[in-house]
Amino acid sequence: MKYLDEFNDPDLAKRLFDEIATTATQPWAIMEVCGGQTHSIIRNGIDQLLPDSIELIHGPGCPVCVTPLGMIDKALAIAARPDVIFCSFGDMLRVPGSHQDLFGVKSMGGDVRVVYSPLDAVKIAEEHPDREVVFFAIGFETTAPPNAMTVHLARERGLTNFSILVSHVLVPPAIAAIASSPTSRVDGFLAAGHVCSVMGTREYGPLVEQFGMPIVVTGFEPLDVLEGIRRTVAQLEAGEARLENAYARVVSDEGNVAAQQMLSTVFEVCDRQWRGIGEIPASGWRLRPEFDAWNAELKFDVADVDAPESALCRAGEVLQGLIKPHECEAFGDECTPRTPLGATMVSGEGACAAYYQYRRLDVPVEVATGG
């Protein structure tokens, strides 16, 4: 696995760190949008090795974290039905709803299964014609194409016992929402490389122009992340704001056209609630009406299920970069990966979980021992 070593090379990394340190003459705040990048940054300690002037703000790009509580409760209600096989990515099983999580439903006898590909859920539906099979279709533009493919196949094969519970979210509207927030401190963005591998880079040019901030399409290995930061800092220091692609080995301008066609066939843009942030206009995808027969929300009559967020949890401020995870009063006490109040503490990609796992020594002692 050559790429794992090549893009994790300590000597090359040191050169990039040095160059960033030499280039940066004043403080800059850069938001990495994707949870995968947050994970890489914290796990490798990239934020510790950057000069003090460069602050990384962890963005809202963990799909598990931003799935709204009401949608989790809908999933729990459907998964608890005896006629249902509920399929989900593994990360979602531990995300708390109002009262329990999917693991809890499973322990009470619910048939909850982890799948690694959404298409496995279609296979399960074909193997169990007497059961209703539901797939929890969450995530950003990255996971959307295979999720769209499931209902496309279900329609093509006449599968009537398959449906999906859709809670898709889109990156560009989230960047726009953060950049236009009066409290935002972000000077530039690292765009999510794998989202761009699907959607291309063209949606980001208008954002650069509208907000006058650099956006650099960035990958996930340590050197990828550092190169994204280096290019963003270089632009900021030069007073420039351009769209750059620092992940050209994966991302092309036009993206994956076949995937985009599948997406526009199956999904349409809608307003979407983001957990901890609130509603962002035109920031999600839902099934087009011609796929109503495969829409789990309609099939199981859960449209009315909704739930308020925890009053203690400040995930919204964390997701917007207004506070660091350990600055939340509940961090490490009421809220740990074992007892998460908000989804940012659940997924390995969540900013709070990443801090809890990797940075506890750096935060005050009473917090560090709270778990």
Next chain:
Amino acid sequence: MADPSTGAPDFDGWSCPLPLRHTERIVMGHGGGGRMSGELIEHLFRPAFGASGELHDAATVPIPVGSSRLAFSTDSYVVRPLFFPGGCIGDLAVHGTINDVAMSGARPIGLSCGFIIEEGTELSVLGRIAEAMGAAARAAGVPLVTGDTKVVDAGSGDGVYVNTAGIGVIPDGVDIRPTRATPGDAIIVSGPIGEHGVAVMSQRDGLEFGTEIRSDTAALHEMVAAIVAVCPDVHVLRDPTRGGVTATLCEIATAAGVGIEYEEDRVPVPDAVAAACSFLGLDPMHIANEGKLVAIVPEAAADDVLAAMHADPHGAGATVIGRVVADHPGVVTARTRLGARRVVDLPLGEQLPRIC
């Protein structure tokens, strides 16, 4: 057809002559304690285990002269699938308990086995498992001396569950336990990590992926004996099974009230394990091993212990990955390849693959 070299039956070409009549699958009667149970023991388990002694309610095992303490351990095996690259539930159950006993510094002297078998399980499957257990026990020189079989209704089990327990004798003067980890000690892992977990995951329903990785399942008591011979004062031995090396280190740090620091780039991770973990979103340090151990030894003895491990077929890749420290008691930290330091936490439960 018995294999004349080992005395073990060949279950691949096995046909049932007289006993085990009427069925090629386990039925409830095989667990009923009557004639069918007796036939299963006489014609399947005893030949597979190479057991020939008198049948009784309990086995008797002589205790070697000069040993005043016994080590005693038990473990249950519910692995799915039953057969995976590099092993099966049978040899795993033998190796796992031998290793648990050996991690106290003991020399294992006898094993028990309990089978819980789901009605409908093919006799040939049970035969292959029993044969693997017998072969593993013979190779290790640790006899299976007593056993039990129960059958549960179809749907109440998952094929075959195996429990093994083992006893061993601890040489006088040896005192190996987690609380003895002391600041300054060297931390050694015996070889490449993550192979068992990745091999099993590669065969799970819905997750089949091509990999050349095979389970590292192996009995480590000979290596432990070699370590104890050169360093009777070895402080801690653990086999990093579920939860991987991370869980082992975290448990030791907590138990001993010491800090542990390791260097990420010193941890031996096979390329194929790193690749599988990368696309599944898992950490190799959290993945189960079944033929590795972590040794914590006084710094002055580290070279001798390493040499002893390198001389053992299961310890060729042994290497020092870190140190026990007085700082941050109860907490494990890793120096990343880039030179930063991060906290390493106990995995919460089953590892959840990340989705993107």
